Amino acid sequence: MNSPPDPACEFRTSLNWLLHRAAQKLGTVAQEAAGRHGITMRGHIVLTALAGERSKRTQLALGHALGLDKTTLTAELDRLERAGLIVRQPDPNDRRVRVPVITGEGRAVQVEVEKLHHEVEREFIADLDPQEAKALRALLERLIASDHRPDSGSCL
Template identity: 70%
Template sequence: MMGDMDLAADHRCTRQVGLNWLLHRAAQKLGAAIQEAAAGHGITARGQLVLTALASEEFRRTQLALGHALGLDKTTLTAELDRLERAGLIQRRPDPNDRRVRVPVITDRGRAVQAEVEKVHQEVERDFTAGLEPGQRHDLRVVLERLIGSDDRPGSGSCL
């Protein structure tokens, strides 16, 4: 019953607020479901973001470059890498060009967890957008990508 009340409040608010609130609220709802799915596999949604970046990289990135690419500050990224390393999902190796610099590398176990969580995340996204027609889901993604790509200001903040 409480969920019905929350939904009714959301619908009243959506007619009275700006695009920022709508996008934030949608991201908040999807993010909570994504976080729950990742937690079921012993990682955070941010950890999945890091693992996905490391799994898809064709070249190595330093911690600093990885943080910049993901929009994560040094402290946040270091804490996440610490958790992933303790879980055996990544290793941090010295950069061969500068031994003071660390390069995070995904482990085989990390690749397996990342792939499994990615499948679950896709299911969560399908469930989240189940009320949309297939064309609407496609259009939503295209519009969001266009909005993100049309802003040439430097990125700020985390992907999560």
């Protein structure tokens, strides 16, 4: 599974490159885990957002919360709906607007993929001792929180 580093990338040490490469490696394995249940990483993030909601929100509000544009979110919701993992209901306040709602099957898939993602993360950081893993997470959270510019792009 581990191939030798690309010679063109061997001497890359910039923080941007290191973070991107680590995210790319983790993301590839996480996507494979989600794919075992017929969804994408983005689909898992949508299901997770819907599973955790205490109140329903429109597609537009969901897209804003996840940093997904209308076209990307609609395509993802279409896939999830075809798979029976969500339904889109009319908004009681405006019947032209749709509210995505997770189904029972969607909740089950979300839980299973979440378990796989935790396993993938544990394997990814297995070479770190517990203190290093804790420090890595704390440092990344601090870096993200310290940047007060608006988020750009999606959460995935």
